[in-house]
Amino acid sequence: MSRAPDARLRTVMEALVRHLHAFAREVRLTEPEFExxxxxxxxxxxxxHDAHNEGILFSDALGFSTLVCLLNNGQNGATETASALLGPFWRQNSPATDNGGSIVRSATPGPALFADCRVVDPKGNPLAGVEVDVWQASPVGLYENQDSTQADMNLRGKFTTDADGRFWFRSVKPAGYPVPTNGPVGTLLEAQGRHPYRPAHLHFLCSKPDFKTLITQVFVDDDQHLESDVVFGVTRQLVGDFRPGAGVPPAADIDGPWYQLDYTFVLEPGLSTLPTPPIR
Incomplete structure (x- = not known):
């Protein structure tokens, strides 16, 4: 390692080799186990493959992704909205959608959800011109790239905050779902006696020049798996208030239960960079 010209590479690789060797010694790793x-x-x-990233899922299921996320975000404590996992299903080219528009692009069962959100800086000042990517699984527990019955880009949209830092949209109330279990991660979960479920949530990615990109999730507050998320992604700050609608519904076509979500995101100054999409 001493001849590696990159100092950070030396640091990372030296520690990796040191801990790998310590791990093997601690558990007395056998040759069949190694194989x-x-x-x-x-x-x-x-x-x-292009539609699924098992490596990200494996890291998530070990809690490693969440650890890296927490180590690299929220250094200002309560001033920044807590970050959360990007997850394996973000697509970079979701369609631009006007504020007030719907991200429901094909027939999707479930109660209507009306989200009204704000993006502010650490002092509470509204941030205009923030690009906000929103995506979620359908209430049957599948993202559109997993489900041939959904239209392309169903339950995905990209919004821009107005002068008051607001963006708002219509969707359906998300439901919890199992992570894919037909691969090696599913085998691991079964061997560990763990359930594969994630609590219901919406994904958000907020970006604006001169501000650190915020990747986060907002969880439904009545989900039974909030305390046992298979990827360890829930913190108290990320649990939203999904309130049952009362009075006259916001849209004339609603003839059943509907929900409202109000949520404020806080961005801290920093470098605006986008992650590499885990799928296309």
Missing amino acids: LGIDFLNRIGQAT
């Missing part, structure tokens, strides 16, 4: 582990890593690569 099983290598095969497991190979299967992760084989299960990854």
Whole structure:
């Protein structure tokens, strides 16, 4: 390692090798176990393709993704909306949608949801011109790229905050869902006796020049798996208030239950960069 010209590479690789060797010594790793582990890593690569990232899912299921997220975000404490996992289903080219528009692009069951959100700086000043990417699974538990019955880009949209820092949209109330279990991560969860469920949530990615990109999730407050999220992604700050609608519904076509969500996101000054999409 000493000849590596990149100092950070030396630091990371030295620590990685040191901890890998310590791990093998601690558990007295057998040769069959080592071979099983290598095969497991190979299967992760084989299960990854344009529409699914098994590597991200594996990292999520170990709580490693959340740890990296927490180590690199929220250094200002309560002044920044808590960050959360990007997840394996973000697509960068979601369609631009006017404020007040719907991200429901094909027949999707479930109660209507009307979200009214704001984006502010750490002092509470509204931030105009923030690009906000929103995506979610359908109430049957599948993102549109997993489900041939949904239209392309169903339940995905990209909004821009107005002068008051607001963006608002219509969707359906999300439901919890199991992560994909037909690959090696599913085998691991079964071997560990763990359930595969994520609590219901909406994904948000907020970006604006000169502000640190915020990647986060807002969870439905009555979900039964808030305390046992399979990817360890829930913090108290990320639990939203999904209130049952009362009075006259905001749209004339609503003839059943509907919900409202108000939520404020806080961006801190910093470098605006977008992550690499895990799928296309």
